[in-house]
Amino acid sequence: MSDLELRFIGTGNAFAPGGLCWNGFVVDERFLFEAPPQALQSLNRLGLDANALEAVVISHHHGDHFLGLPFLLLQWKYYGRRNPVTIVGPPGTRELASGIALKVYPGIFDIKYEINWVEANSGDRVAVAGLELEALAVKHDRRLSGSLGFNATLGGRKFAYTGDTAMCDAVRDMARHAEVLVSECASRSDVLDIHMNLVDDIPMVRAAMAPDAQLVLTHLTPEVTAEGLANTTIAEDLARYRF
Ligand SMILES: [Zn+2]
Incomplete structure (x- = not known):
């Protein structure tokens, strides 16, 4: 089995607390999870080629997860992209992304x-360039068209990404599935019905995982620490992790 490589283009929650970049990460240099506003800038800082991305996987349409897409489209248009790209997101992704991108960059x-737009509902499976995704509805902002987490398999390795969510059955499903779980942890102890926190929720996430599975926390504030949780990593901006 090959290693799974995660490179974080950002690790902050929507408020970019303490100057953290907004959350997103690249798997094996080919699959970008989330398109935060600074996505292209962070890819460039990491020396990653945006044209080499096979897919962009967006969990939901909050701006910190989504508004970097026009810059990626700009890069692809003017810097020689020829290979197709797949953009995965909740229902309405194509219309919303196209509308914004066309207005800001006619x-x-x-x-x-070619752009392959894939709008996923809970339970849908998507396969792109060796990455297999299962979309799962999570518990986040119900005013949006959808909020997804993803179970994923790549090169025989199982990982998952919660997106933004409160604790829910879909998170438990991902915790059981994953050798590597990238989980949101939006605060240390704030109790919100759309996010998880370190004190109340993350111990439950950790407990649902296999003991040797790796938990990576992102969508953070600087107050979030590993707190003695086993096999748990606090993701850092622009860092690379291999599991
Ligand atoms: Zn959100």
């Missing part, structure tokens, strides 16, 4: 490459 879809 002509952005006069392109020489």
Whole structure:
């Protein structure tokens, strides 16, 4: 089995507390999870080629997860992308992304490459370039068109990403599935019905995982620490992890 490589383009929650970049990560240099506003900047800082991304996987449409897409589209148009790209997101992703991108960069879809838009509902399975995804509805902002987490398999390795969510059955499902679980942890102890916190929720997430599975926390404030949780990593901006 090959290693899973995660590189974080950001680890902060929506408020970018303490100057953290907004959350997102790249798996094996080919799959970008989330398109936060600084996605292209962070990819460039990491020396990752945005044209080499096979897919962008977006959990929901809050701006800190989504508003970097126009810059990726800009890069792809003007810096020679020819290979197709797949953009996965909840229902309405194509219309919303296209509307914003066309308004801020007119002509952005006069392109020489193909975009495969995949709008996923809970339970849908998506396969792209060796990555297999299962979308799971999570418990987040119900005013949005959807909020997803993902069970994923790549190269025989199982990982999962919660997206933004409060504790729910979908998170437990991902915790059981994953050798590596990337989980949101939006605060140390704030009790909200749309997010998890370190004190109340993350111990339950950890307990639902296999003891030797790896938990990686992101969508953070600087107050979040590993607190003695086994096999748990606090993701850092621009860091690389191999599992
Ligand atoms: Zn959100």
